[in-house]
Amino acid sequence: MIELAGIIILGILAQWFAWRFKIPAILPLILIGLLVGPIASLYTEDGSKLIEPIWNGETGLFPGESLFYFVSLAIGIILFEGGLTLRRGEILHVGPVIVKLITIAVVITFVGAGMAAHWILGLSWQISLLFSGLIIVTGPTVITPILRNIPLKKDVSTILKWEGILIDPIGALVAVLVFEFISAGKGEAFTTTALIEFGKIVLFGFTFGFTFAKALALAIKSKVIPHYLLNVVTLAVVLGVFVLADHFAHESGLLAVVVMGIIMGNTNLPNLKDLLYFKESLSVLLISILFILLAANINFDNLMLVINWNTLILFAVVVFVVRPLGVFLSSYNSTLETKEKLFISWVGPRGIVAAGVASLFGLKLVEQEVPSAELITPLVFVVVLGTVLLNATTARPFAKLVGVFLKDSQGILIVGSSSFSRIIAKYLKDNERHVVIVDNNKSNIDKAKEMGLDAINSNIYSDDLIDNVELSDVGYLMALTGNTAVNKKAIENFSKQFGEQGTYRVISSEEMEDPENNPDHGLFSQTDDYIKLVNLTRKYPEIHEIALNSKEHFEGLIEISKVESEIIPLFIKTPKGRLEILPNDTNSVEVEPESKLVYLGKSFEKEPSKMVVEEKSIKEDEEKMTKEEKERKRKMEAEKEEENIENEK
Template sequence: MKAFSMGESILAQITLILFLGIGSQWLASRLRLPSILLLLVVGFVVGPFTDHRWVDPDPLIGDLLMPLVSLSVGLIMFEGGLTLKFRELDAIGSVVIRLISVGALMTWGLSLLLARFALGWDWPLCALVGAILVVTGPTVILPLLRFLQPTRQVASALKWEGIMIDPVGALLALLVFETIHHGLGEHGAQWTQFPTYAFMGFFWTLVIGGVAGCLGAGLIYYFFKHHWVHEHQQTPFALMVAVSAFTLSNHFQHESGLLATTLMGVILANQKQVDVRHVLEFKENLVVLMISTLFIVLSARLELATFSALPVLGTLGFLLGLLVIVRPLTVWVSCLGSSLNRQERLFLSWMAPRGIVAAAVASVFSMRLVDAGMAEAAQLTPVVFMVIVGTVLVYGLTAGPVARWLGVSNPDPQGVLIAGAHALGRNMGKVLQEAGFRVLLVDNNSQNIQQARMDGLPVYYGSILAEDLVDEVDLSGIGRLLALTPNHRVNALAALHFSELFGEREVYQLADTSSNTSKRDAFAQGLQGKTLFHESASYAELQERLQQEQRIKCTSLTDTYTFEDARQAMGDTLLPLFVIHAKGSLQIVQAGQSVQPTSGQTLISVSAS
């Protein structure tokens, strides 16, 4: 077989990295596993396990490797900042502040001591690994939160901590690293001056990173608001500004770029004048690509010899201490006096996976210290990678059972969000609520809202299309949308909007039976929700049924009273709406679907009798 030329070899390695990275992400989603686990395993296999015959990142990318890693992490933090909303801090703001301040210092100090006794390292290296492990892994936490669907307070606390702790931890690690690096010179490490050095480092990082972040966000806001950038150019423009802010901030103060890009995202996410959702959508796709390649590249550049030199029991003891000592103590101190209950605090104590930031920082600092003559620093990267693998494995596999055991998670929420608090929505919501399902009615008609409140139904006064709806209401326990408004366009837009949150399979809308075919063509099948109940079950049809004194009711089916018996009793007016299965799950009847409820199930239908 013909051998690859130099150029072909580089292209083949890049192609392989992309193929394995995206393929691992896809396979992980199919297996419902944390994607980082597969990415790390694949990186180890194509790198150190095969003697770098398939992928050898250092010759492949050369001196560009670490700058690209640093820039990618900055863009990942920008995307994370775009997901943060200030309203989420209403109940847990004090907890988040303590987690990224007092909690960060506690994590550093406890991890430092743990590394000293478990790994036997010198104090400077212990201080560095402790600082690196202050960061958590938002790239791991956020997918877990989407899967687990924990309570709103828990989800908000973990999301804010995971994103905001990274600039803090990266800066702390930099300060420790520079103290160690300077100490390798003739004067030795000046640890007595470290508190002053650290204070000034954090101060200038806040100033320079804060200014760069505000200027970057202001520039994007101003250009977008005045329409100086065409819509198709807005995402590349935002990317350019984020990269510029990151680079300039880092030029004046090392590692302040992470704060700058994170702050940029937070500011843009919480302003109300310009729409940046399309920027976030692009960044989400870009982040998936960057994470897929970064983890494979960073793990592929490791050497097996560095892992074999680690003390097995010491490394396992270090990991165990992080899981059962460091994280629980940090969380309990940070949550003192908060509104979080015992179960929520316990779950927070069992969720601190490390991710791409820890891997990137450890890789950079380990390489620089080894080059400076600190040979024992070669063990830093494999230990951090072992912590990443261990925490992702433990938390990824146990978070679901632990969350369900504590009662803070509902990974398969059966509740429904109903667009429309009119008579149809109220009747349907009341029956579902009485059957044990959580409901929330949304309407911008004050009379409908008042009547729904009198009926004892949870409501939100506002438009179903409002951007702030998801942030202002607690949607825990709700996993489906029923768009029941009289306006087909509103229903279709609501279904399209909430498909991002609930998934395309869990958004439903009433049928459109109007004779205006051009209107229906405007909303193709792929741009609307699944049709509810029956092709003829439009808003007008269902409202007319209620005006004719037909009722929405529950019918329990048994061996002696079957679905056929119910159909005969209710006649041709019977229209199945929902089926409650024996285990309590709610099936929403779709148009064209043949429904045959069996004994032990409950039928919710509308009929004349």
């Protein structure tokens, strides 16, 4: 009981430690596993481990092959959660490079690392190719925390993220194929039996994954499953599919759950977000337990077999020769610059799938008495630990060294996907600015996506956005919702991560009536709140540009906008096309020659002087009204505006 509780407690402490110091959790987890496992045998009185995963007759957690079963099921759940996060639409925007990375680079890694293991360590071809198949995968759970704190171009971070997710099942399948070659052929590679087994894995994996995904999605849509049972029923179905597929074709369960996750993730399910939250929490717990168990299960003698110069040379070949070769050949004739290719080559940490499948296959091959099988698990762990340690400590300085580190993050995060938010975002995108909209209203997010905008359906009260590596180049935050509390919360939560260049929000109706005390974060002007922006967008859904002659010309147009109710200034566009967001205090705005004022509303069709005269006349009429008449008019306008907003929703 103490061992079980200790694993969970140590695992969660390692996760917290990793979050606190912004490092991949896999690093402290493996170190803890080694300390309570093989290293502990050096300082305990009887030479035993503090945690013994396999029952040895006196101590241990899992009798017989129970550890294999637990590892398999846990990896299946983790891969299912990974499949849920895949979206076809997002993959389409990544480009051909990612396709080549999961095809050409996979072949190069498989062949190159296998040859290196065979020639450097003197391993048999079977064991060498199994090793190379296992280290094909890069871990998304490892890459995400590394990239999260490095401002990069969106293309670079997206390629690394999607490579990590897509390559996991591919690497697992390659490893399964080699394992079947070894097992079915009794050491003789490329047997007919192994190929038949691999065909069965693909057939049953795809069939069971697709069929049960569609069936479960239909059950969820039909509300056959009550909401409070949704997560646990899904978990039960995933485990059932894994076991069932594995029964018909050994090791096909991994493929089945990945396919099931991808199908469900790309199905319009009403409760998909609840599933993702549950599976993410479960994956964190399972990853914490797995890495400690798998690291602790390594024997000290086997670990010492791979602690030598030959292993270090093999590691260097894998990281500094095979990985760059795969990346550069995969990105040949692409839009990536050399410095970006170098950075992608540098970041290739291995993760849970490599470690988990290595432990599983390594132990089984040892039972089958395959020569050198005892080296598989420690070798893969050396690569996993080495790549994580290397990337976690050097990714940021290496990004600065090669010049991919964005010193000036120009991406913009817009909170709120209302009609005027989408129009502003579209204008920004058309002017080559990376802009992402976030909203918890799925209908508004769908409208944004229909306009070709990057949009995320999320709640700003959660920490999901902080984990999104595709926002690594965001430096501006614009909170544009109709709820002042939400806008303030967005600034409070995300100003440090996404607002280093500027943090803004629309002012409230109360703040609009007191221009002298507008907030420092006020956006666009001192007289434009959410209601005015929505109503103006409904009437004039257009953004215009007007050339500026001087700072005085700019200030004159700003004054006109204060009395002209159908014009709202948004940005200054420099001669080089750079867009600067207008704060509500425009006195500090610099105006370069040949700049333009970008504004929402009706076009400046009349002479500015005539517009001012007309607005002054209207203002004078309003000043003659009694206080009661003004209040009555204000209430009527507010009620009408609220009704319009409700209709829009």
